[in-house]
Amino acid sequence: MSQATTSERDGVARILPDMSYRRIGVYFVVLFFTAFFLSPIWTGLVTSLKSSGAATTPFLPPTPSNFTLENWGRAFDMLSRGFINSFAMAIPSTLLDVLLGSMAAYGLTLVDWRRQMPVVLLFVFGIFLPYQAILVPLSDFWTNVMPLTKGLIIEGVTIVPPSERWGTLAELTLTHVAYGIPICFLLFRSYYKGISQELVEAAKVDGASITKIYTRIVLPLSKPMIGVVLIYQFTQIWNEFLFSLTLIGSSSDKAATITLILSGLGADLSGVNFPLRMAGAFLAALPTLFIYVLFAEEFAEGQAT
Amino acid sequence: MANVTLDEVTKIFEDESGEIVAVDDVNIDIRDGEFLVLVGPSGCGKSTTLRMVAGLEKPTSGTISVDGESITHRSPQERNVAMVFQSYALYPHMTVRGNMSFGLEEATELSEEEIHTRVEDAATMLGIDNLLDRKPDELSGGQQQRVALGRAIVREPDAFLLDEPLANLDAKLRSEMRTELQHLQEDLDTTTIYVTHDQTEAMTMSDRIAVLNDGQLQQIGTPLECYHRPNNQFVAGFIGEPSMNFLPVTLENGRLVGEHFEYPLSEETRANLEGRTDLVLGIRPEDVEIMDTPSGEHEFPGVVDVVEPMGNENTVHVAFEGQDRADAELTATISGMRNVAEAASIGVGIPENAIHIFDGETGESLHNRDLGDVEGDRPLQGAEAA
Numbered sequence: 001m002s003q004a005t006t007s008e009r010d011g012v013a014r015i016l017p018d019m020s021y022r023r024i025g026v027y028f029v030v031l032f033f034t035a036f037f038l039s040p041i042w043t044g045l046v047t048s049l050k051s052s053g054a055a056t057t058p059f060l061p062p063t064p065s066n067f068t069l070e071n072w073g074r075a076f077d078m079l080s081r082g083f084i085n086s087f088a089m090a091i092p093s094t095l096l097d098v099l100l101g102s103m104a105a106y107g108l109t110l111v112d113w114r115r116q117m118p119v120v121l122l123f124v125f126g127i128f129l130p131y132q133a134i135l136v137p138l139s140d141f142w143t144n145v146m147p148l149t150k151g152l153i154i155e156g157v158t159i160v161p162p163s164e165r166w167g168t169l170a171e172l173t174l175t176h177v178a179y180g181i182p183i184c185f186l187l188f189r190s191y192y193k194g195i196s197q198e199l200v201e202a203a204k205v206d207g208a209s210i211t212k213i214y215t216r217i218v219l220p221l222s223k224p225m226i227g228v229v230l231i232y233q234f235t236q237i238w239n240e241f242l243f244s245l246t247l248i249g250s251s252s253d254k255a256a257t258i259t260l261i262l263s264g265l266g267a268d269l270s271g272v273n274f275p276l277r278m279a280g281a282f283l284a285a286l287p288t289l290f291i292y293v294l295f296a297e298e299f300a301e302g303q304a305t
Numbered sequence: 306m307a308n309v310t311l312d313e314v315t316k317i318f319e320d321e322s323g324e325i326v327a328v329d330d331v332n333i334d335i336r337d338g339e340f341l342v343l344v345g346p347s348g349c350g351k352s353t354t355l356r357m358v359a360g361l362e363k364p365t366s367g368t369i370s371v372d373g374e375s376i377t378h379r380s381p382q383e384r385n386v387a388m389v390f391q392s393y394a395l396y397p398h399m400t401v402r403g404n405m406s407f408g409l410e411e412a413t414e415l416s417e418e419e420i421h422t423r424v425e426d427a428a429t430m431l432g433i434d435n436l437l438d439r440k441p442d443e444l445s446g447g448q449q450q451r452v453a454l455g456r457a458i459v460r461e462p463d464a465f466l467l468d469e470p471l472a473n474l475d476a477k478l479r480s481e482m483r484t485e486l487q488h489l490q491e492d493l494d495t496t497t498i499y500v501t502h503d504q505t506e507a508m509t510m511s512d513r514i515a516v517l518n519d520g521q522l523q524q525i526g527t528p529l530e531c532y533h534r535p536n537n538q539f540v541a542g543f544i545g546e547p548s549m550n551f552l553p554v555t556l557e558n559g560r561l562v563g564e565h566f567e568y569p570l571s572e573e574t575r576a577n578l579e580g581r582t583d584l585v586l587g588i589r590p591e592d593v594e595i596m597d598t599p600s601g602e603h604e605f606p607g608v609v610d611v612v613e614p615m616g617n618e619n620t621v622h623v624a625f626e627g628q629d630r631a632d633a634e635l636t637a638t639i640s641g642m643r644n645v646a647e648a649a650s651i652g653v654g655i656p657e658n659a660i661h662i663f664d665g666e667t668g669e670s671l672h673n674r675d676l677g678d679v680e681g682d683r684p685l686q687g688a689e690a691a
Binding site: 196198199201202203204205206207208209212216217220221 | 361381386387407
């Protein structure tokens with residue numbers, strides 16, 4: 001056999017270097033897909049660094065003559081209100097989702113009581129409820145049934161002050177919380193099913209109440225999953241557009257979230273300002289990237305389990 | 306410290322395929338400070354029984370009481386018991402100290418200093434005081450096991466409940482821990498219920514053994530009572546290693562007739578049989594005698610099948626003459642210094658004072674061995690000669 005292979009190399013192969021062509025093929029495919037996936041980011045980045053008239057050759061980097069950081073500055077100015085609004089809405093709703101989702105999952109996975117299954121199914125059903133189906137009743141609810149823009153005062157304690165901007169954001173926050181709980185519940189539930197039942201039993205025999213078992217045993221053990229859910233849920237809520245559009249309506253509104261402002265950024269009657277739009281898009285994506293970096297360790301651990 | 310009573314306790318699990326009776330009408334009275342071992346094959350209901358005492362399962366019927374006070378309907382949190390799990394169930398995110406003080410923080414009103422002292426004391430007693438700041442995953446199996454014990458000890462509970470605590474240790478460590486656990490229990494003098502499937506643990510550690518099978522209590526008694534005076538064939542077969550030999554026989558004209566032998570019975574022994582004829586003859590391996598040639602009426606010709614040398618003793622499997630060697634029925638243990646060749650023709654003796662006779666249908670014990678030949682001037686504790 002080895003004889004045959006050497007003699008084959010006597011032909012054309014002899015003048016080619018001795019290397020694995022299969023490996024070259026693999027490298028080529030990898031390189032192609034890397035370029036394919038990076039191209040939109042690359043294009044966006046170089047475009048955002050050019051002055052508005054020069055954005056005609058999307059793939060080429062800016063030349064010294066048309067390089068500018070002005071777009072980033074302008075985009076930041078225009079988005080700053082959106083940043084504040086989005087943070088004000090996304091941070092509390094993410095935290096509430098994580099907390100409520102894990103509590104619900106604990107109660108329905110590690111605590112024993114009869115007829116749990118219908119409740120679990122209700123949660124699962126919540127995941128498959130399409131956004132579009134509830135838009136009309138949703139806006140109707142926040143306008144007529146519980147208008148938080150008029151403020152929310154319970155027993156003399158001001159929960160939400162009467163304000164168009166913060167009231168609307170509070171409505172949006174609660175909507176996201178409600179819509180996020182089912183998926184958070186499911187993620188935590190699958191994780192809690194892997195927690196040894198004996199740990200919970202040991203805590204019971206040790207005298208810990210249901211609440212204490214949650215706060216002292218289950219919650220500390222949920223760290224990896226909390227990382228996963230935080231990243232996932234924050235990204236979802238930060239990038240969400242449909243609820244913002246329904247409840248807030250216009251990018252000029254005081255309560256406009258970042259996605260809402262971004263949709264109108266750099267577009268007017270004179271045409272589309274691509275460099276400005278690109279700079280805005282990058283700015284808007286930064287917080288989600290930041291969250292990934294912040295919880296990367298928990299995320300990796302949570303993925304592995 | 307307290308005595309624990311199980312009164313007609315029954316547990317029925319329900320699932321799609323119907324009802325499963327896990328524990329069936331069990332009555333056990335555990336005395337204050339006693340070390341009781343619940344032993345039986347897997348699925349016999351011993352763990353379920355223990356979990357009911359802990360409050361992790363609710364009995365379907367019956368009552369469990371501590372010092373005469375019923376705790377049947379109390380939650381685990383309201384019972385002053387401590388449990389050691391087979392998996393140890395240490396809280397992985399807490400240090401050893403955290404694990405040991407958790408129960409005290411949750412179940413008692415003790416001040417921080419008192420908790421600290423108790424944890425330190427228990428850790429010193431178990432020799433894990435240098436590990437207090439480590440996490441469970443930095444400990445070896447034996448150390449984790451000690452922490453689990455320590456977590457139970459600091460509570461100073463009414464009763465310790467141990468669910469196969471030594472099952473995950475290697476053989477050498479297991480026998481060490483067995484002795485240590487016994488010492489510990491003697492020192493603390495706390496009522497202990499210990500679940501195991503290992504009859505050696507049951508025999509060596511317990512004050513009394515409760516043998517369970519199919520959810521039913523077969524016998525409760527001292528280790529030697531269970532060994533020498535078994536209530537039935539199940540207990541006789543379960544306690545003792547290697548197990549007792551069982552030979553199915555019928556009573557014909559005062560003789561036990563087996564497939565390959567006929568065994569004459571004395572008048573006294575026959576009187577115990579209550580006229581039943583379908584019987585099982587039982588004899589412990591160490592009571593079977595091996596000789597060169599059979600001579601007496603209780604000695605039979607046989608062929609050696611396999612010899613398993615253990616060092617201190619040899620386990621010999623013997624087939625009766627006329628029996629295929631592969632079907633060898635009889636196991637005998639003889640001194641390790643005695644040499645028996647495989648396939649050798651020998652004689653086996655079954656002395657009448659050492660035989661047990663069981664009812665062939667119910668397994669009920671009709672005749673147990675004579676203890677008149679016990680060495681020394683004191684009869685065996687708990688197994689007095691009948």
